[in-house]
Amino acid sequence: MKISANRIYLIFIGIFITSLIVSNLIFQKFFQLNFLGINFELSVGIIFYPITFLVTDVVSEIYGKKKANQMVITGIVSSIFCLLIIQIANFLPATEWSPVNTETFNLVFGNTSLAVGASMLAYLCAQLMDIKIYHFWKKITQGKHLWLRNNLSTIPSQFLDTFLILLLLCAGGAIEWNKFFTLFKQGFLFKILIAIIDTPIIYLFTFYLRKKFRITLQEELN
Numbered sequence: 001m002k003i004s005a006n007r008i009y010l011i012f013i014g015i016f017i018t019s020l021i022v023s024n025l026i027f028q029k030f031f032q033l034n035f036l037g038i039n040f041e042l043s044v045g046i047i048f049y050p051i052t053f054l055v056t057d058v059v060s061e062i063y064g065k066k067k068a069n070q071m072v073i074t075g076i077v078s079s080i081f082c083l084l085i086i087q088i089a090n091f092l093p094a095t096e097w098s099p100v101n102t103e104t105f106n107l108v109f110g111n112t113s114l115a116v117g118a119s120m121l122a123y124l125c126a127q128l129m130d131i132k133i134y135h136f137w138k139k140i141t142q143g144k145h146l147w148l149r150n151n152l153s154t155i156p157s158q159f160l161d162t163f164l165i166l167l168l169l170c171a172g173g174a175i176e177w178n179k180f181f182t183l184f185k186q187g188f189l190f191k192i193l194i195a196i197i198d199t200p201i202i203y204l205f206t207f208y209l210r211k212k213f214r215i216t217l218q219e220e221l222n
Contacts, residue, residue: 017078142218
């Protein structure tokens with residue numbers, strides 16, 4: 001079956017939104033990880049969140065700035081809808097026989113509203129920044145040096161995202177202030193390492209899509 005460019009774009013949107021929302025839902029669980037010889041204490045949500053930046057860069061490269069911005073806005077709308085669903089679920093009392101009682105449900109999802117709200121603000125600023133910087137470097141490099149614009153757009157936007165979301169979560173009481181610097185340092189470092197590691201993946205995706213749709217380095221799909 002031949003897959004159209006529009007269908008692939010919709011798949012990217014699905015991966016993008018899933019990574020964004022699920023990362024917010026699972027953020028309260030922290031774990032220790034030894035990655036490349038470095039010991040990290042991280043939220044489980046941070047593992048999948050960098051996928052959003054990878055997808056943004058692939059869409060920016062192949063489909064252009066307008067489609068990338070549309071995907072970001074779609075992610076915001078989806079997050080707001082998710083927040084509404086969780087608020088309604090939190091409000092409704094559980095029955096006596098419910099496998100998950102009200103207290104347990106609120107313990108798991110009680111801070112989700114704060115997380116989603118903080119993430120939406122941080123995500124909107126960071127993603128729009130990522131897209132803008134990406135296309136700035138794409139114009140400067142005339143479509144060449146994909147590794148350069150990928151990392152020079154992702155690293156500063158991840159810095160902003162990590163700083164804003166931790167600032168808002170600490171200010172909202174979800175995380176203690178004395179954890180701020182450690183979580184920021186380790187979270188940002190982890191995201192940088194992932195950004196470097198995912199560079200070959202971006203090359204693979206863009207090479208495949210350019211070959212499939214017969215577009216040059218300077219071209220984007222309309």
